[in-house]
Amino acid sequence: MTQDTFDYIVTGAGSAGCAIAARLSEQGKYRVLLLEAGPRDTNPWIHIPLGFARTYVNPTINWKFETQPQPQLKNRQLYLPRGKTLGGSSSINGMVYIRGNHADYDEWRQRGCEGWDWDSVLPYFRKAENQARGEDEFHGVGGPLHVSDQPSKFELAEAALAACEQAGIPRNPDFNGAQQEGCGYYQTTTNRRRRWSTAKAYLEPARGRANLEIRTGAHATKVLIENERAIGVEYHTAQGRRTVLARREVVVSGGAYGSPQLLQLSGLGPAGHLQDMGIPVVKDIPAVGSNLHDHFNTTLSWRCAKAITLNDLENSWPKKISAAIRYALFRTGPMASNGVHAGLFTRSDPRLERPDLQINIFEWSTLERSSTRVKPHPFSGFTLMPVHLRPDGRGTVRLNSPDPLAPPAVLFDYLRTDYDTRALLSAIRLCRTIVAQPALRDYAMDEISPGVTTESDDAMVEYIRQTGVSNQHPTSSCAMGHGPNTVVDPRLRVHGIGGLRVADASIMPVVVGGNTNAPTIMIGEKCASMMLEDAA
Ligand SMILES: Cc1cc2nc3c(=O)[nH]c(=O)nc-3n(C[C@H](O)[C@H](O)[C@H](O)COP(=O)(O)OP(=O)(O)OC[C@H]3O[C@@H](n4cnc5c(N)ncnc54)[C@H](O)[C@@H]3O)c2cc1C
Incomplete structure (x- = not known):
């Protein structure tokens, strides 16, 4: 066991995690660690737009989950590709750039998520964006995320x-x-006909920063919690188990399957389920892993x-x-x-x-x-x-076993x-x-x-x-809001646990009516901005 200490630790270098780590380290004021279970994004098919048919099935950069048998779908088990590399699913997705409907975000606000109505989120979409058509009321230029025409x-x-x-x-x-x-x-997240993942957009320009460390092959297995406060992360590497400490905060950004899994492994989730798995309950939060939406x-x-x-x-x-x-x-x-x-x-x-x-x-x-x-x-x-885009069915992400390296149990209700x-x-x-x-x-x-x-x-x-199959847009398994059906508050802080946020597609209170990459990057941008405000 080795230990080291950072101001912020982000687990998961996906669509949201890359944006958060890059923004938190931008000012040079804080030491930031980004942990990613997968390898670096060196596979050439990642970067070729048509290569996504290859990355769709490649086990070295893809978690390749599958669902539990789906009762309404003849008990079929559906394939769930997910990016497992720098950039996360933004490194293996279809690159379609869509934000959803403006009213989707107004609905989030109506559900108690103050600060997430359309007028409040638009500045973060614009901040992220480098729109090839130029700037206008809806689009930004000069941001890290290239958005291009076909x-x-x-x-x-x-x-x-x-x-x-x-x-x-x-x-x-x-x-x-x-x-x-x-x-x-469709417009796409590409730049000069290469995929523009969040690793390209956010991590590549940040590589030279002395205060940002990126560890790949680092699978977070537990958020360490003491006196109802996150103090660090335990993670698995090919060389053995490691522990890192966070002076300020831990951000869980493992995606709609990975984030509820890590919280549950850390003792945050439905108490009965954790007890069944033999995991000591740190806090009974029934909504962790519930409320799973998908297209x-x-x-x-x-x-x-x-x-x-x-x-x-x-x-x-x-x-x-x-x-x-x-x-x-x-x-x-x-x-x-x-x-x-x-x-x-x-x-x-x-x-x-x-x-x-x-x-x-x-x-x-x-x-x-x-x-x-x-x-x-x-x-x-x-x-x-x-x-x-707006199905009524809600699913769950639960542990299959207390083994942190085992895939989660995903059940939809299509x-x-x-x-x-x-x-x-x-x-x-x-x-x-x-x-x-x-x-x-x-x-x-x-x-x-x-x-x-x-x-x-x-x-x-x-x-x-x-x-019929999953459209690979899972969200809402650690939903934002107030009350028993939610996991994080509108500043993305886990209810009742200090120093711990969740920021990725899992926090959407309701799935947006469109593709989910751009909205998740917006969530990452907004999370980092709220964290820097809270730290000031
Ligand atoms: C095949 C496919 C096609 C898609 N097409 C589109 C599209 O065209 N347009 C669009 O907008 N959206 C698309 N999506 C959806 C979109 O890419 C996702 O909604 C978005 O990337 C989710 O971002 P995220 O940050 O929540 O999770 P992810 O980007 O999946 O990031 C999670 C990261 O955390 C890492 N991780 C997980 N658990 C751990 C752990 N315990 N320790 C360390 N690291 C961990 C993962 O390896 C991953 O890198 C597609 C998705 C897929 C899979």
């Missing part, structure tokens, strides 16, 4: 967007501007009449070699983009106030998408992926209510309407999945139960 227009995306317009969905040039609803191209998706795929999809690339060595050369020499071609160029936000019911559906337009179709491989169909194809299924049924019908429009006539051939014979509501629900 490298070019794409024939299939253009046709799909024209079809959306023919189906009555208006074009939206900026999903992160005044309006979220509509169809358009849920299903997919519809079509054969494409033109050999312009990523299937055609993956299925041809000459095309792959040519794409690799183009990317290596000029940073152009299919490898320079993320393959999900466009999408749309809409409402499953016109009476809703905010979009509850996102439909991603993928320029590929898959025969298999599992924890071991992503395999395209042996012919040209494309996919529309409806995502339910398709809990009638609304959950109705929303996806409406999305499936909308996808078919879009694909039937004249603009896609020269592209869309047979519907591969679910296939035109899947027509009745019952048959479609059966298809969703058999094939």
Whole structure:
């Protein structure tokens, strides 16, 4: 056992953790330690936009969790990729830059999270951002996080967007501007056609700081708590167990699965569950690991009449070699983009106030998408992926065992209510309407999945139960707010424990209606700012 002391210790170098460690160390006043269980982000596929199909299954940089059997999904165990490297999931995600709906944050405020309404969070989105289109009311420049347009227009995306317009969905040039609803191209967290993870954005510029230490291969196993105050962290390395002490605070940023797991291992969680696991209860906080939200998706795929999809690339060595050369020499071609160029936000019911559906337009179709491989169909194809953004189901993250290195037990409650299924049924019908429009006539051939014979509501629900999966946007397992259903207060301090905060996607009181990386980076920015205020 060795010991050393820092002002702040952050566990988890993900979307939030990198932002927090970099901001806390910026002034040079505090000694900061960032602990990351995974390795450095040297795997080349991390940095190539199209490489995310590779990092999706790579065990050296991905936790590769899976759920418990899901009762509403035929007891299937769903694959849960999560980044395990510097940058966390921002190093393996799809790079789509979306903030959610302004009203989502106003809802957080209405739930008691003062300081988290849209007007209060917008400055942190802007502070983080370096927007390629320049500065405006909604966007910032000069921040560490590069946000870029797609490298070019794409024939299939253009046709799909024209079809959306023919189906009555208006074009939206900026999903992160005044309006979220509509169809358009996605912007991505990339810079000069390379992935711009939070490791790139926040850690790389901070590397030379003498007061920031980054330890990789350092798996936090316990927050050390004395007299209801966090005093340090115990962690596991290949060389053995280590202990570090925090003079000021410990911040847990392990993500929506990792953070509740670490709190529970530290004796903070539902007392009965901790006792079952043989873990001494430090404080009974029932909401730790409860209230887990996620987005849920299903997919519809079509054969494409033109050999312009990523299937055609993956299925041809000459095309792959040519794409690799183009990317290596000029940073152009299919490898320079993320393959999900466009999408749309809409409402499953016109009476809703905010979009509850996102439909991603993928320029590929898959025969298999599992924890071991992503395999395209042996012919040209494309996919529309409806995502339910506001599901009613809530899940849990619990310990599988007291072994801190064991994966957590994750149980979702997808398709809990009638609304959950109705929303996806409406999305499936909308996808078919879009694909039937004249603009896609020269592209869309047979519907591969679910296939035109899947027509009745019952048959479609059966298809969703058999094939629907996590959209990899878990949140809210250490929810912010006041009262028994929450874990942290609006300054992200764990209720009843001094010197301990949680800051990552797990603190969202409710999942936002859009992708979760940008909101989590905003959470990291705001957490660091509140910590520096409190320290002053
Ligand atoms: C395949 C995939 C595709 C996605 N696509 C998009 C997208 O296109 N756009 C978008 O906005 N969002 C996307 N997301 C979601 C988004 O990336 C996440 O919501 C976001 O990165 C979560 O940030 P976080 O800080 O909460 O957790 P993470 O970024 O996952 O960070 C947690 C970090 O903590 C580390 N850690 C965990 N436990 C410990 C421990 N005990 N000790 C030390 N370190 C620990 C992990 O290794 C990791 O580095 C995607 C996610 C995945 C997995």
